[in-house]
Amino acid sequence: MPYSAEDNRYDNMLYRRCGRSGIRLPAISLGLWHNFGGLHTLENGRALLRRAFDLGITHIDIANNYGPPPGSAEETFGAALRKDLLPYRQELVISTKAGYYMWPGPYGDYGSRKYLVSSIDQSLRRTGLDYFDIFYHHRPDPDTPLEETMGALDFIVRSGRALYIGLSNYGPERTVEAAKILRDLGTPCLIHQPYYNMFGRQIEEGLTDVLEAEGIGCIPFSPLAQGMLTNRYLEGVPADSRAGQGIFFLKPKDVTDEKIAKVRKLNEIAIARGQSMAQMALAWVLRLPQVTSALIGASKVTQIEDAVGAVRNLDFSQGELERIDAILAE
Numbered sequence: 660m661p662y663s664a665e666d667n668r669y670d671n672m673l674y675r676r677c678g679r680s681g682i683r684l685p686a687i688s689l690g691l692w693h694n695f696g697g698l699h700t701l702e703n704g705r706a707l708l709r710r711a712f713d714l715g716i717t718h719i720d721i722a723n724n725y726g727p728p729p730g731s732a733e734e735t736f737g738a739a740l741r742k743d744l745l746p747y748r749q750e751l752v753i754s755t756k757a758g759y760y761m762w763p764g765p766y767g768d769y770g771s772r773k774y775l776v777s778s779i780d781q782s783l784r785r786t787g788l789d790y791f792d793i794f795y796h797h798r799p800d801p802d803t804p805l806e807e808t809m810g811a812l813d814f815i816v817r818s819g820r821a822l823y824i825g826l827s828n829y830g831p832e833r834t835v836e837a838a839k840i841l842r843d844l845g846t847p848c849l850i851h852q853p854y855y856n857m858f859g860r861q862i863e864e865g866l867t868d869v870l871e872a873e874g875i876g877c878i879p880f881s882p883l884a885q886g887m888l889t890n891r892y893l894e895g896v897p898a899d900s901r902a903g904q905g906i907f908f909l910k911p912k913d914v915t916d917e918k919i920a921k922v923r924k925l926n927e928i929a930i931a932r933g934q935s936m937a938q939m940a941l942a943w944v945l946r947l948p949q950v951t952s953a954l955i956g957a958s959k960v961t962q963i964e965d966a967v968g969a970v971r972n973l974d975f976s977q978g979e980l981e982r983i984d985a986i987l988a989e
């Protein structure tokens with residue numbers, strides 16, 4: 660039977676304005692960094708995407724290099740789109756990125772106009788899309804003039820390949836410089852995608868102020884610290900977990916006793932709030948007014964169902980926030 664989206668898909672999700680733009684994004688967005696590559700089945704990917712959309716997740720984030728192998732997440736997404744979600748294309752905000760190594764030679768990495776334009780053309784072919792909603796520069800390039808990289812992003816919008824532009828992993832000063840160039844070109848930066856979660860709070864030291872002043876939205880990636888800020892590792896490292904599989908960025912040695920001891924204490928606060936640990940970690944990221952959406956990953960449909968439940972309780976008392984800060988500072 661062909662997929663038909665749930666009629667009530669917009670009833671329970673919150674949509675938050677992205678900076679000072681016309682776009683609203685779901686409080687929870689889904690990223691395809693892992694679980695959509697050549698090692699995973701199309702059927703699981705389709706199930707994740709369908710459930711996400713049925714629960715009001717209208718924003719899907721990819722990058723040219725997601726897999727493994729690089730490119731395969733875009734291919735899986737394209738296949739899932741053709742089978743299920745294509746009739747709903749206008750209800751989806753789909754992003755991709757370029758900035759990390761993608762192909763050999765001098766033109767397949769970093770931030771030249773040559774790389775970025777070639778890369779989005781490849782991403783369009785792999786996904787079968789006519790356009791992306793958001794195209795990001797994935798990381799700053801210390802050697803290419805910012806004018807060239809931002810000029811390429813402006814060109815990508817003007818040529819119809821993407822509707823909006825985003826920056827990822829840019830520090831506060833470089834974000835200010837890039838935002839000015841983009842504004843002057845007439846293609847304002849829509850969104851910034853930084854690393855942010857209870858274990859990694861660097862953006863609080865300047866970037867969030869910049870985003871507020873510039874009117875740029877913020878979509879933190881790895882809000883669950885790749886699964887550590889959930890109940891996933893409370894009884895050890897499961898063989899089917901990201902750390903347990905041994906092929907991903909997260910390794911068993913990263914799941915330290917010290918971190919898990921903190922998660923146990925944080926989990927007690929979550930339980931008292933009537934939330935799962937994952938839900939509290941997501942609500943905590945969303946407590947910042949600058950944060951538009953929390954960009955999760957998922958290997959199972961149940962994880963997406965858990966995550967969207969975060970929106971039922973996004974408020975923290977001052978006492979809860981202080982207790983969380985104290986645990987994190989231990």
Ligand code: NDP
Nearest residue numbers: 690691692880881882883884885886889900901955956962
């Ligand atoms: P998360 O911090 O949300 O980690 C996702 C993992 O956590 C899942 O794969 C799963 O692990 C576990 N998990 C998720 N929900 C639950 C739950 N409810 N209960 C228990 N475990 C759970 O995010 P990611 O690190 O996956 O990053 C999200 C997205 O951010 C990426 O897909 C990508 O789009 C983007 N990103 C961007 C980067 C950039 O440089 N711009 C860098 C990294 C990510 P398990 O597999 O073990 O089940």
